[in-house]
Amino acid sequence: MLVFNERKAIVSFLEPLIAQKKTIGFVPTMGALHDGHLSLLDKSLKENDVTVMSIFVNPTQFNNPEDLEKYPRNLESDVSKVEAFNKNVLIFAPSVSDIYKNNVTSENFDFDGLENQMEGKYRPGHFDGVGTIVKRLFEIIRPTNAYFGEKDFQQLQIVKKMVEKVNLPVNVIGCPIFREKSGLAMSSRNERLSKEAKEKATIIFKILKAGKKYFEEHSALATQSFVEKEFSKHQDFKLEYFDIAEEKTLLPCIRKSKKKKYRGFVAVFIEDIRLIDNIGL
Ligand code: PAF
Numbered sequence: 001m002l003v004f005n006e007r008k009a010i011v012s013f014l015e016p017l018i019a020q021k022k023t024i025g026f027v028p029t030m031g032a033l034h035d036g037h038l039s040l041l042d043k044s045l046k047e048n049d050v051t052v053m054s055i056f057v058n059p060t061q062f063n064n065p066e067d068l069e070k071y072p073r074n075l076e077s078d079v080s081k082v083e084a085f086n087k088n089v090l091i092f093a094p095s096v097s098d099i100y101k102n103n104v105t106s107e108n109f110d111f112d113g114l115e116n117q118m119e120g121k122y123r124p125g126h127f128d129g130v131g132t133i134v135k136r137l138f139e140i141i142r143p144t145n146a147y148f149g150e151k152d153f154q155q156l157q158i159v160k161k162m163v164e165k166v167n168l169p170v171n172v173i174g175c176p177i178f179r180e181k182s183g184l185a186m187s188s189r190n191e192r193l194s195k196e197a198k199e200k201a202t203i204i205f206k207i208l209k210a211g212k213k214y215f216e217e218h219s220a221l222a223t224q225s226f227v228e229k230e231f232s233k234h235q236d237f238k239l240e241y242f243d244i245a246e247e248k249t250l251l252p253c254i255r256k257s258k259k260k261k262y263r264g265f266v267a268v269f270i271e272d273i274r275l276i277d278n279i280g281l
Contacts, residue, residue, distance in 0.1 A: 001083045003091040007099070007140050010052070010092050018142055022049035026143030026170075028134060031055040031093075032072040032188030033081050036178030040147040043175060045086055052141050053082060055093040060106040061129030067274075072191045092141065099136060106132040111161045117250040118243055118265050119154050119276070130155055131162045138168050145171045149178065151185050153263060153278050154250060177277070179205065185277045197271045200236055204268060207231060208279040211242070211264050215281045220244040220253040223264070231268065240267040240274070244281065 004010040014024065025048030027040045037053075044051040055078055062068035075093055082089050096104060106128035109115070115127040138146065148156045156174045163170050178186045183205035190198060211227040218226070224242055231239040244253040247261040256262070262281040267274060 001079070001087045001089065001091070003079055003093060005093055005095065005098075007092075007094055010090070011140060013090070014050075014052075014141065017050055023144040024048060024141060025051040026137070026141050026146040027051070027053045028137050028146065028148075029053060029055055030057045030071065030188065031075065031078045032191055033078045034178075034186045034188065034190070036149055036151070036186035038081070038085050039178050040149060040175055041082070041085060041089060043173070044145065044147050045088070048145060050090065051086075051088065052090045052092055052143070054137055054141070055091060056099065056133070056137075058099075058129060058133040059096060059104055060100075060132055061126050063123045063125050070192065072188055092137075099133070107135070109162060110165070111158050114154065114158050114161055114250050117154065117245060117252070118241060119267070122240055122267065127155070127158050130158060134159050135162060135166060135168070138163075138170055143170055145173055147173050147175055149176075150174050151177045151187065151277065153247075153265070157248070157250060183209075185275075187275060189273055189275060192273050193271060197236070197273070200234070201270055201275060203234055203237075204266060204275060204277050205279075208264055208266060208277060212279050212281050215244070215262075215264070220256065220262075227264070227266070236270055238269040240269065242266045247280075 025044030027044055029037050057071050057073055059068055079091060109128055109131040120127055148159060160172045163172055182202040184202050207227055207230045211223055214226045215223040227242040231237050243265050244262055246253060247263055253262050263278050264281055265278045267276045
């Protein structure tokens, strides 16, 4: 299996394939791979001639230095996982200096307000970091199709907006959230949870499902209070936000409209680990 650690090397490798009009599927990740990532790879392998996965813990998208430091990293085990899954995947695992030279900073983006909601409110600068790295990776890999999980639904909408604004020739494809049997959304951060916390964290999806049902008969505001009350029954959890927002604009739902699609978004701490999830309403 081919693993590239330098941007120059992967650019030279891909150049002739792009010239031959091969389709390139791309799955960007920060490693600590789980079955959710593999499901993105699976889709890419089925839909493209060539599939590239990047593994890069991007420093500019972490607003909290401790979070960056503690982010799980294990390139060797990630490479083995991908190799066991499919040897044809090309891995791109560059160093920070290869991507950022000696200027580890973000570009400033205008995502038409998508960046001001939810994650953007609580993680200042996060989406500028995401936009910066995804744009750089797209410029290096030049993918035809790029695959993103809907667990980071706001990120998915932001990447779509970035591609539209910068005018990059990439189809950004959102893929459904991959869950454990228990309902817990798969996330690299789950690796940091104790066994007990991982079990307790299954209530996140249970509450989201209850919220979805409640929303059928009640307003967004009432549903928000309902969900907040449900979380308050669980002492181990610290709810950061539960918001109901319109899928496209991510603006909060004030009055329900049958013409619009809504989602419930949650960020919650357990054992000081921040987990996010969402559900279509
Ligand atoms: O979702 C992630 O893992 C990251 O935000 C991404 C898209 C790989 C950018 O660093």
